[in-house]
Amino acid sequence: MNTPIQDDYPEAASFCWGCGKNNTHGLQLKSYWEDEETVATFIPQEHHLAFPGILNGGIISTIIDCHGTGTANAAVKRMGGADASLMYVTASLFVKFRRPTPLDKPVTLRAQVKDVDGKRITVSCSLYSGDTLCATGEIVTVGVEQNDFIQQ
Amino acid sequence: MNTPIQDDYPEAASFCWGCGKNNTHGLQLKSYWEDEETVATFIPQEHHLAFPGILNGGIISTIIDCHGTGTANAAVKRMGGADASLMYVTASLFVKFRRPTPLDKPVTLRAQVKDVDGKRITVSCSLYSGDTLCATGEIVTVGVEQNDFIQQ
Numbered sequence: 441m442n443t444p445i446q447d448d449y450p451e452a453a454s455f456c457w458g459c460g461k462n463n464t465h466g467l468q469l470k471s472y473w474e475d476e477e478t479v480a481t482f483i484p485q486e487h488h489l490a491f492p493g494i495l496n497g498g499i500i501s502t503i504i505d506c507h508g509t510g511t512a513n514a515a516v517k518r519m520g521g522a523d524a525s526l527m528y529v530t531a532s533l534f535v536k537f538r539r540p541t542p543l544d545k546p547v548t549l550r551a552q553v554k555d556v557d558g559k560r561i562t563v564s565c566s567l568y569s570g571d572t573l574c575a576t577g578e579i580v581t582v583g584v585e586q587n588d589f590i591q592q
Numbered sequence: 593m594n595t596p597i598q599d600d601y602p603e604a605a606s607f608c609w610g611c612g613k614n615n616t617h618g619l620q621l622k623s624y625w626e627d628e629e630t631v632a633t634f635i636p637q638e639h640h641l642a643f644p645g646i647l648n649g650g651i652i653s654t655i656i657d658c659h660g661t662g663t664a665n666a667a668v669k670r671m672g673g674a675d676a677s678l679m680y681v682t683a684s685l686f687v688k689f690r691r692p693t694p695l696d697k698p699v700t701l702r703a704q705v706k707d708v709d710g711k712r713i714t715v716s717c718s719l720y721s722g723d724t725l726c727a728t729g730e731i732v733t734v735g736v737e738q739n740d741f742i743q744q
Binding site for chain 2: 453455456457458460465466467485488489490491492496497498499503529531532535536537
């Protein structure tokens, strides 16, 4: 397996609640390249429910968001010419919940870059439980100077 | 102050990670009527960050989602004629992140019912830090039979 995309993040991004390797209270999502798409597996915890047996929509939104921004940042590096001072952050997030997602199984996220337009990268993401598509998302990211979004 | 909307949820909905009063690991968001809109205040925890000093987008999405569904369920009751067997759950969630949201201050959510179309209720939500609008959301909910979404 190759290195998790989030392991290449700058220190300031390594504490993200959704995917920061240094956030010990967070979800620590890890995304990987698999050919032309990115893949992540997430194992829900018991308390991540919406209703008994059903994964929470906020948790689903969080991992789609983090997998989407991870994909955008990694895609820029892969395409070359990346400005190392830029970090791609979420401008908007759309999630469609297609059916209830079981809580007691791992979920798999698969994402692809849909569009690159200047400093704006749009990513499509699908969330599966086993082979069943449970949710889809679109993440619009924008490249910002790291100093612009770190306030401390 | 009147009773939190989520306190009226059926038992099965009281364990939601975002707003369930019985989820001791969750965010326990509480929403209230204030005239024709609903209001919730959320105090982020230190580990709810995206970047140092900035509130995580997944947490923002979660509380917008829970405040939105809370608004839909409460609005149906308020309008009368609610079918007690129906629960309004999220069909889709759109969040626009307008500017970084400070981590070290409470955020306020304000929501209004935007549209009612059969068993589909659309809610608009705004998230403020102090008086500053930081994010907006649209939550499309659908009324489902409780037995249809509870798998355990």
